[in-house]
Structures are given as C-alpha cells and as structure tokens.
Amino acid sequence: MALSKSPFGLLARRLGGDAPLPVAAERAILGLPLIIRTIEASRDIKYEGGTADHCCVILDGWTCCYQSLTDGRCQILSFHVPGDLPDLQSLYLPSPDLGMATVTRSIVAFVPHAEMRKLSDQYPAIAQAFWREVLVSAATHRAWITSLGRRDARQKLAHLFCELYLRLKAVGFTDGNSMPMPLRQTDFADALGLTSVHVNRMLKTLREEGVIDLYARRLVISDWEALCAVADFNPKYLHLTD
Amino acid sequence: MALSKSPFGLLARRLGGDAPLPVAAERAILGLPLIIRTIEASRDIKYEGGTADHCCVILDGWTCCYQSLTDGRCQILSFHVPGDLPDLQSLYLPSPDLGMATVTRSIVAFVPHAEMRKLSDQYPAIAQAFWREVLVSAATHRAWITSLGRRDARQKLAHLFCELYLRLKAVGFTDGNSMPMPLRQTDFADALGLTSVHVNRMLKTLREEGVIDLYARRLVISDWEALCAVADFNPKYLHLTD
DNA sequence: CGCAAACTTGATGGCCGTCAAGCAAAGTGG
C-alpha cells in the first residue's frame, strides 16, 4: 500500500529487480526527500539548483537523453519511461556532454546525490540495484550500437518498437498488444540516425505488412512474432524478469 | 618499481585515475591471483573454466567486444588496449549477448569474480574505480551511438582515430604523432557500420587531405587539429586526466 | 476558427553497398 501511495513506489519496485528489496531499504526509498517538478513537453531537464548534484527519477511521462553535434544535429541516446533513473551515472561520474529532455509533459523527482549515496552505503541491496540499473542501460546502449550499425531503417524501427513495448509492459503501461506512443517521427529519426521523411515511409511499409499500426498516439503491435523477426530482436539485454 | 614489475602494474595505475590508489589497495591489486594466457589473433576470448565467473585484464595486444546478428553479420562495440578491463560489467550482470575476441595476439589475465569482489568490498577506492571504469565505457558507448547515427563514413573514421590515439597515448603506446594500428579495414567496417570497400575509399580521401597516413600497421596523424575538426571530436567522454 | 506542428507523398540525387577483378604482402612448404 505504501508502495503505491508514494511517488517512489515505482522506483522501489524497480530497484527490487528479481527479489523484492528488504523492508528497511524499501522504507528508506519511500522516505527520500521529495523535490518534484512537472516539466512541459520538449524542454531540457535540469535541476534549478544549478550544479548537477542531483539524480532524477521519472515519475510520469516520457523523456530522453541526447547529444548535440556542433552543427546543431541531435542524436537521441535513450528513451525513458516512468520508474527510470536516466542519470544515475551522474552519482559517480559527471557527463557534461549528455543532455536530458522531456518528450511529453513529465513529472520528475530530483534526489540529491548525497541522499542517494547514503542509501547505497547503508543498504547493499540498493548498491547492487544501482549497479544493475547502470549496467542494463549500458547493455541497452550496446543494443543500439548494433542497431545503428547493422540494421536498415525498417529493422531499426522494428527493434525500437520491441524494446519500448517490453519496457512499457514491465511497468504496466501496455494494454494488450498496444501501448501509448508519444514519440514523433522526428524523435524516431533522431534516435535511429534517419530523417523523419524516411521514418514515415518505413512506418508505412510496416503498416502495410500488417506488423504494426500507429495512430492517435498509440502503437498497436499487430504481429509480435513478425515484429521480432523483422528486428532480429533478442530481449535478453533488457534483463526483465517477467 | 613493484608497479612496473607486476603484470598488474598497468591495472593499478589505471584504477588510480586522477589520484594514485592507497598503498594497501595497490598492493592488493598486485597480489591478485595470476591466470595468464596468450591468445592468438582473431580468436574468441573465453576462460577455459567454462562458466563466466572471471573478469579479464588486457596485458598486451588489442581486443574487441562484439555482437553477432543471426544473419552472421557482426557489429564491433568497442576496442580494448593494454590496461583495459573489457568485461568488468560481468561482475555485476551477465551479458550473454556480448562476445570478446582478440584483434592481435594478446596476453590476457583472468581474475576470478570472487577476488574482484573482495577487492572492491575491502577498498572503497577500488569500488570507486570500478564505477569509474564502467561509466567511462558507457560514455564511450554513447559517443559511438552518436557517431554511428549522425556522422558520415569519413567523419566516423576520423572520430575513431581520435579516440584510439588518446587512449593509446594515455597508456604510453604512442610515439609522437603516430601509433600502432593493428586493425584491418574490415575491423573498421565492423565497428563503424560500413563495408571494408567504403572504408578503403574514405581512408584514401583522408590521406589525400593530408590528415592522416596509414601504412605498415601504423597510423600517423599528420594534422591533429584537422582530424578533430573532421570528427567534431570532444575528448571529454574519455575522462582522461592528462 | 486560425495557426502551428506533425504527417504524407513525390521527385531527384548522393552516399555507400554490392559485385568483380587485380594487386600486394605475408606466410608455407618443397
């Protein structure tokens, strides 16, 4: 009950991974200081305090991490959904080249690094969970490298859909074979190294093949097996338990 | 002196990062159990014991991490040089989808996970260093994602050269503006999402532009500034101190 | 209802893949 009432309920469940956290550790998470902000869509995520001595937890909405090139072009590195800790790595190493932005209007909790450290020093299960979080995100980076390097546009889209569907399902945001899909075609393009024009064309062919449908900000996966086959998808890297 | 005599001297220096490790921690590293193997070029790296309960340290030679697609194609995810810990992440999370292979004949030390854990539990400086290692490699993954997504073939090559030059320099393997370059054109291709034919063409234009030269297994960087400009290179992600 | 953002579609061109052939370098065995 406390789990679902607190804004950090999702986080506690997530950090549990396979086995739930010890009660004391869970209570410590639920007692984390709350600095909660609602941020409009398509805004950079920054803690107002200035220096980057906070981590953030996505409580609601979709966000992304990105890098900008000097010519103004943008590469999206990852998408984040409720329960995610997109910048946990900042606890141990600054990444000044890394931007974070909202995709939709989002509710974000900021937690001071000092509090996070206390948690991880005090509860080995949480330290372990932090490792797990960071390493799953590294594994996801590797999967994206392979996608960007060796798949064509249609396969890239299919692979991204597979990943997002399973991640959303893990936090209970899917509904049967469909899920919310707030990403614009330019977002797909910036994530997959394409142009939005070509994304549009490939979405059309995936629709015509009867693999997916995409309308009214929802993605319908008409044929999961076919989608995985197109993507050559192997879900292991996500390390989801269910 | 002990530092340079032990096979783990490079490792101790590396884990020190900005500030050298405490003497006790350093001694613990130098006392790590030695299971050293020499592995021929272009072989998979696996500890013979079977189960993946070891980390490895590259003592000499070049290696890489890669993923294979079911159609047989290969994506190289990272290159590794002496002093690197290519699979440190296996300490905390298995990555069955991740392969490791030698590029040149290499000397590799295998260290049981149990010993690594002891080290990190006993010496906070080493735990900190492990975090740093894993996060630098994640930052490198992100830089590769951006390269693969948003640079053309010539820029991708330039970016890879910049990265490898600085990393080699950090471990003292460069000589002025040149460095050993054992990678074949197919290796560049597999890392950058290209074909070896196109890599060959782009190497030719980089040579003709007077930016680099590449022969006899050595890379000469004729114009570092120009190379960085072509690559839009920002070295921060490597977190090198010098 | 009006404006802006996003989506769609066609035409055209370029980067890079594919195929193919020839060359160079390095190792092997007689």
Added chain:
DNA sequence: CCACTTTGCTTGACGGCCATCAAGTTTGCG
C-alpha cells in the same frame, strides 16, 4: 630460394537505400 596460397588492400562499375527539397494534407491546440 622460389612456387603457391592466403589474407588484405585497391579500384571500377553499377545500383539501392536513404537524404534532400518541396509541396500538400491532417491534426492539435488556443
């Protein structure tokens, strides 16, 4: 020391995937 083989490098011809440019059309929001 020299055929012979293997591996890697180089170059040309051709084609396809995807970028670019340029309309329209639709959707969403104030």
